[in-house]
Amino acid sequence: MIKRIGVLTSGGDAPGMNAAIRAIVLTGAAHNIDVIGFRHGFNGLLEQDYQTLLPQHVQHIIQHGGTVLKSARCKALHSDAGAQQAADALHNLALDALIIIGGDGSFRGALAIAAHYRGQIIGVPGTIDNDVDGTDYTIGFATAIDTALDAIDKIRDTADAFERIFLVELMGRHSGYITLSAGIAAGAEQIICPEFGRLDDLNSLLTPIQHAQLLRGKSSYIIVVAENSYPGGTTALAEALCAELGIECRACILGHIQRGGSPVGADRILATKLGAFAVEQLVQGAHLVMAGEVSQRAVLYPLAQTGDKKKQIDPYLVRWQQYIASD
Ligand code: F6P
Numbered sequence: 001m002i003k004r005i006g007v008l009t010s011g012g013d014a015p016g017m018n019a020a021i022r023a024i025v026l027t028g029a030a031h032n033i034d035v036i037g038f039r040h041g042f043n044g045l046l047e048q049d050y051q052t053l054l055p056q057h058v059q060h061i062i063q064h065g066g067t068v069l070k071s072a073r074c075k076a077l078h079s080d081a082g083a084q085q086a087a088d089a090l091h092n093l094a095l096d097a098l099i100i101i102g103g104d105g106s107f108r109g110a111l112a113i114a115a116h117y118r119g120q121i122i123g124v125p126g127t128i129d130n131d132v133d134g135t136d137y138t139i140g141f142a143t144a145i146d147t148a149l150d151a152i153d154k155i156r157d158t159a160d161a162f163e164r165i166f167l168v169e170l171m172g173r174h175s176g177y178i179t180l181s182a183g184i185a186a187g188a189e190q191i192i193c194p195e196f197g198r199l200d201d202l203n204s205l206l207t208p209i210q211h212a213q214l215l216r217g218k219s220s221y222i223i224v225v226a227e228n229s230y231p232g233g234t235t236a237l238a239e240a241l242c243a244e245l246g247i248e249c250r251a252c253i254l255g256h257i258q259r260g261g262s263p264v265g266a267d268r269i270l271a272t273k274l275g276a277f278a279v280e281q282l283v284q285g286a287h288l289v290m291a292g293e294v295s296q297r298a299v300l301y302p303l304a305q306t307g308d309k310k311k312q313i314d315p316y317l318v319r320w321q322q323y324i325a326s327d
Contacts, residue, residue, distance in 0.1 A: 001096075002031075002033055002096045002097055002120070002282050002283050003032075003033060003034065003096055004033065004034045004035075004036070004093075004094055004095050004096055005024075005028060005033055005034070005035055005036075005095060005096060005097040005098065005099060005279070005282065006035075006036050006037070006038055006045070006050070006090065006093065006095045006097070006098045006099070007021060007024050007025075007035060007036075007037050007038070007053070007069070007098070007099040007100075007101065008037065008038040008039075008041055008042065008044060008045065008069060008098070008099075008100060008101070009021070009041060009067040009069045009070070009071045009101045009102060009126065010041035010042055010071055010072070010073070010074070010100055010101070010102035010105075010106035010109065011041070011071060011073055011102040011103045011105050011106045011127065012071070012103065012127055012128065012129075012259060013065075013066050013067050013071045013126075013140075013259055014126045014127050014128045014138070014139055014140025014141075014143075014144075014259065014267075015065040015066075015128075015139075015140045015143035015144070015259070015260070015261055015262065015263035015264075015267055016126065016139035016140050016143065016263040016267035016268060016270065016271035017066070017067040017069075017071075017101055017126050017139060017140070017271070018058075018061040018062060018064050018065075018066070018067060018068055018263075018271075019061075019062045019139075019263060019267070019268045019271035019272050019275070020101050020124050020126060020139055020271035020272070020274060020275035021037065021053070021058060021061070021067070021068060021069060021101070021275065022058040022061055022062050022272070022275070023271065023272040023273075023274075023275030023276045023279075024099055024124075024275040024276070024278065024279055025053045025054070025055060025057070025058045026055055026058065026276075027275065027276040027279040027280065028279050029054070029055050031279065031280075031283055033279065033283075034052065035052070035053045036050045036051065036052050036053060036093070036095070037050060037051055037052075037053045037068075037069045038050045038069065039051070039069055039070050040069075040070045040071065040072040041070075041071050041072040041073065041074050041102070041106070042072075042074035042076070042077050042086060042106075042109055042113075043072050043074050043076075044069075044070075045086045045089050045090070045098075046074070046076055046082065046085055046086055046089065048089055048092075048093070050093075062263075062268055062272075063262050063263070063268075064262065065143070065259075065260045065261045065262055065263060066260065067101075071102075073105070074109060077109040077112055077113070078112075080112070080115075082112075083109075083112035083113050083115060083116055084116045086113045086116075086117075087113050087115075087116035087117040088116075090113070090117050090119060091117070091118065091119075095119055096119050096120065096282075097119050097120040097121065097122065097282045098110070098113070098117070098119065098120075098121050098122075099122050099123075099124060099275075099278050099279070099282070100121070100122075100123050100124070101123075101124045101126040101139070101275075102123070102124075102125075102126055102127065103125065103126070103127035103129065103131065103132055103138070104131070104132050104133075104306045104307035105307075106123070107123045107132075107290065107303050107306050107307065108307065110123060110303060111288070111303060111304060114288055120282055120285070120286065120287040121287060121288055121303070122278045122281060122282055122286055122287070122288075122289055122290065122291060122303075123278075123289070123290035123291070123303050123306065124139070124271075124274045124275060124278050124290070124291050125138040125139060125274070125290060125291075125292060125306070126138060126139040126140055126271070127139075127140060127141075128140040128141055128143070128144035128171060128172075128178065128258055128259055129141070129171070129172050129173050129175050129177060129178065130175065130177040130178070130311075131172070131173065131174070131175035131177060131309070131311070132290070132292075132306050132307075132311070133301065133305060133306050133307070133308050133309065133310050133311045134290050134292045134294075134299070134301025134302075134305065134306050135274075135290070135292025135293050135294065135299075135301065136292075136293055136294055136295070137266075137270060137293065139263075139267055139270055139271045139274065140259075140263070140267055141177065141178070141267070142263075142264050142266040142267045142270075143261055143262075143263045143264045143267045144171070144178050144258045144259070145178060145181045145182050145185065146264055147257060147258050147260070147261050148170050148178060148182035148186075148254055148258055149182050149185050149186055151168070151252075151254050151257065152168055152182060152183075152186040152188065152222065152224065153186060155168055155222065155252055156186070156220060156222060159220035159221070159222060160219070160220040162220075163218045163219050163220060164220060164221075164248075164249070164250060165209065165220075165221040165222075165223070165247060165248065165249035165250070166220070166221070166222050166223070166249060166250050166251075166252060167223050167224075167225055167234050167237060167238050167241075167249055167250070167251045167252070168188075168222060168223070168224050168225065168234075168251075168252045168254060169224075169225045169226075169227055169233065169234035169251065169252070169253045169254060169255075170182055170183075170224055170225070170226060170227065170254055170258065171227055171254070171255070171256075171258045171259070172193070172226050172227060173227070173228070174194055174228055175193075175194065175195075175226075175313070176191075176193025176194050176195045176196070176226045176313050177313055178226070178258065179191060179192070179193040179224050179225070179226035180193055180195075180313045180314065180317060180318065180321070182224060183224035183321070184317055184321065186222065186224065187222075188222045188223065188224045189208070189209075189212060189221045189222055189223060189325065190205065190208060190209075190221075190222075190223040190224075190325045191223070191224050191321050191325070192205075192223060192224070192225045192226060192229050192230075193225075193226035193229065193313070194226060194228065194229060195312070195313050195318060196318070196322070199229055199230055199237075202240060202241060202244055202245055203245070205223065205241065206241075206245050206247065207326075208325050208326055209221060209247065223249075225237065233253070234251045234253060235251045235253070237251070238250065238251035270293060273293065273298055274291045274292070274293065274298065275291075277291045277298040278291040281300060286300055288302065288303045288304065289301060289302060289303055290302075290303050290306050
C-alpha cells in the first residue's frame with residue numbers, strides 16, 4: 001500500500017510542471033498519501049534536500065512557469081554508485097514510490113535508480129521538446145509553440161519593414177517538433193529541422209528564396225531552423241549563406257525564452273491530468289511506466305521505451321511544407 005511518495009522535476013524545465021506538482025499533491029492528499037518534493041531534480045534526492053508538500057503549498061502555482069521544486073541535470077546518476085545512493089535515500093525516507101516529471105533523459109536516470117530501489121517508479125512527461133514516446137504531447141510543448149510564435153510574429157514585423165531575410169533558431173534538442181509547429185503556425189517560408197534530412201547543400205535554401213523574390217519582389221522571408229541543424233548553429237548558417245551565396249540575412253536565436261512563461265490552458269490541463277493519473281496508477285501498483293496521453297486518453301507506457309524515438313513529427317505537415325517551400 002502506498003503511503004508516502006516523492007516527486008521531483010528534472011532536466012529542462014517546462015511550463016506546466018507546477019500544474020503537475022499541484023495535481024500530484026492534491027491527488028495524494030485525497031488518497032491519504034504523504035508527498036515530499038525533492039529540490040533540484042535528482043540532486044535533491046542524493047543530497048536529501050526535500051520538503052513536505054501539503055495542498056496549501058501548491059495553491060496558486062498552476063499559472064506559473066518554471067518549477068517550484070527547481071530543476072537540474074544530474075551527472076552523478078550516470079554511475080551505478082550514484083543510482084545506488086539515490087535508491088538508498090528513497091529507502092531511508094521510507095518512500096513507497098517516486099514520480100519523475102521530465103523528459104526521456106530523466107527517465108533513464110529513473111531506470112538506473114530502479115535497479116536498486118524496492119519501491120515503485122512512474123514518469124510524467126514534462127519537456128518543451130515533445131520528443132517522448134508514449135504520449136501525443138508532453139507538458140510544456142503547447143506553451144513553447146505559442147512563445148516561439150509570438151516572437152516570430154514580432155520578427156515578421158521588422159522583417160517586413162526592412163524586406164529582410166531572417167533565420168530564426170528554435171529549441172528542440174534533436175527533435176523538430178517545436179520548429180515544425182511554430183514554423184507552420186507562423187507561416188514561415190522555409191523550415192529546417194532534423195527530420196527533413198541533413199542540410200548539406202546551401203543551394204537548396206537559395207532556390208526557393210530566389211523563386212519567391214521573382215514572384216513577389218523583395219519582401220520579408222522567414223526561415224525557422226531547429227537547433228543543431230547546422231554545424232556552428234544558425235548564426236554560422238546565416239554567415240555561410242552570406243559568404244557563399246551572397247544572401248544577406250539576420251539570425252535570431254530564441255533560446256531559453258521558449259522554456260518560460262505562464263503555461264497555456266492545454267499544458268495546465270495535460271499536466272493536471274497526467275499528475276493525477278500518475279498517483280492513481282501508483283495506488284493501482286504501476287511501476288516503471290510513464291503516464292501519457294494518447295488520443296485524449298490517459299495511458300501507461302513502459303518507461304524504458306520512452307526514448308525509442310518512434311514518435312514522428314506530423315508527416316502530413318512535413319510533406320505539405322516541403323512542396324510549398326520548393327514551389
Ligand atoms: O530539453 C529542453 C531543452 O530546452 C532543449 O530544447 C535544449 O536543447 C536544451 O533543453 C537546453 O538545455 P540547457 O538549458 O541545459 O542549455
